[in-house]
């Protein structure tokens with residue numbers, strides 16, 4: 001199990017627990033950390049002219065002293081620059097005493113091309129913006145284009161949020177311990193970390209389990225067990241039925257993209273619910289996907305009653321108008337237990353911002369469908385303005401707060417999409433690709449969520465799987481991707497997942 005993500009404070013607790021359990025004390029853990037990093041550096045940068053090791057006053061600096069000593073032992077020419085001495089009696093002070101050469105002041109650090117920098121200034125303990133000397137060091141490292149290996153985190157990057165406190169180093173490689181921290185996956189931290197290597201320093205899986213992390217990297221391990229594959233004796237309605245609301249004649253493509261994605265990810269039947277004025281254009285573009293006239297609430301309720309879909313998609317292409325929000329509230333008031341789930345996206349979210357509290361109350365009500373909301377940055381801010389503007393919260397904490405308020409799984413989209421459940425679980429996606437920054441890709445994502453929900457996948461797992469599959473499909477298609485390409489690009493991705501489930505179909 002290595003998909004858990006630990007906040008810096010959870011990591012601090014894990015360190016302490018590991019020391020209690022043994023066999024390593026604090027200095028033992030630090031020695032393991034330094035040894036792992038020095039080994040990686042010697043393997044990856046054998047051509048370096050010399051290594052500049054920058055050491056801070058805390059245990060991050062302590063790791064740096066161990067690295068410096070081992071690099072010297074490995075025959076590397078090492079220059080050590082420090083900012084503040086370690087506290088007497090600390091593990092870092094023991095490590096510093098073991099290093100044979102007097103450090104030089106950080107303010108004088110100046111690398112040259114061909115050198116390597118080891119950034120061991122601040123890690124989990126970063127509590128304020130970098131000092132002028134540390135910020136200058138980050139700048140000169142950047143300007144001289146020398147590779148930087150960051151110990152635990154690039155100094156200046158918050159392990160909790162991935163945000164920069166003042167200035168920050170930009171690393172080619174970041175070596176962290178036991179598990180990743182949110183700052184390794186949340187932007188801009190993710191970019192500043194470069195490659196991230198997680199090394200074992202003697203903190204056992206049992207210790208991590210005892211901490212009970214509630215945040216995970218979004219890898220198939222966290223949802224594969226619940227990912228649906230069709231049973232041999234299934235039939236189309238047992239594979240789930242999704243209804244997707246369509247917009248006006250000039251905005252129908254969004255609903256069709258969503259519908260196609262639902263069908264391709266495995267819903268056995270999908271119906272586009274269309275206003276009369278859009279029937280002709282929808283009909284001209286749909287074949288296996290069904291089409292049904294739905295101008296009024298009564299017509300929608302008639303469809304729900306007759307065809308019993310498990311899941312609805314509300315939002316893509318509907319228009320950001322008050323009446324779109326009103327219709328949703330009327331629909332929710334009429335729903336009691338069926339359909340079981342609802343995906344809200346795009347204009348379904350933007351229009352809800354006219355009266356967010358009414359939507360949240362409707363989703364909290366008895367018999368309400370389980371909901372997934374898929375806001376991008378702007379939609380999130382319109383719906384959860386106070387949460388979005390709270391600078392103390394990380395993206396994970398914002399998504400969690402929104403999920404609790406709305407009683408919905410929140411897919412807070414971006415290059416570092418976060419998925420959060422009202423029960424407090426959260427996942428950070430790590431296979432994102434800029435290829436998905438294209439019109440209509442969000443509509444496909446909402447369809448994927450719906451298609452998985454309709455097949456009985458629980459909302460948090462369905463949202464995590466949809467986000468991962470969406471990115472993986474885009475990567476497998478590659479440059480030139482349009483949203484229209486995504487449904488077919490799902491094939492190899494689904495094939496791999498089916499194979500991992502042992503599907504013999």
Ligand SMILES: NC(=O)C1=CN([C@@H]2O[C@H](COP(=O)(O)OP(=O)(O)OC[C@H]3O[C@@H](n4cnc5c(N)ncnc54)[C@H](O)[C@@H]3O)[C@@H](O)[C@H]2O)[C@@H](O)CC1
Nearest residue numbers: 015029030058059060122123124125126127128129130152
């Ligand atoms: N036993 C452990 O707890 C282990 C810790 N390890 C290392 O220890 C690090 C955490 O150590 P610490 O908690 O000592 O934290 P740091 O070494 O990150 O920094 C803490 C010290 O720096 C000061 N400080 C924070 N931000 C500053 C800034 N911007 N300018 C000036 N001073 C600043 C703090 O007041 C504190 O004195 C981890 O990142 C990891 O590298 C590893 O050695 C593995 C074992």
Ligand SMILES: [K+]
Nearest residue numbers: 119122153155
């Ligand atoms: K660091």
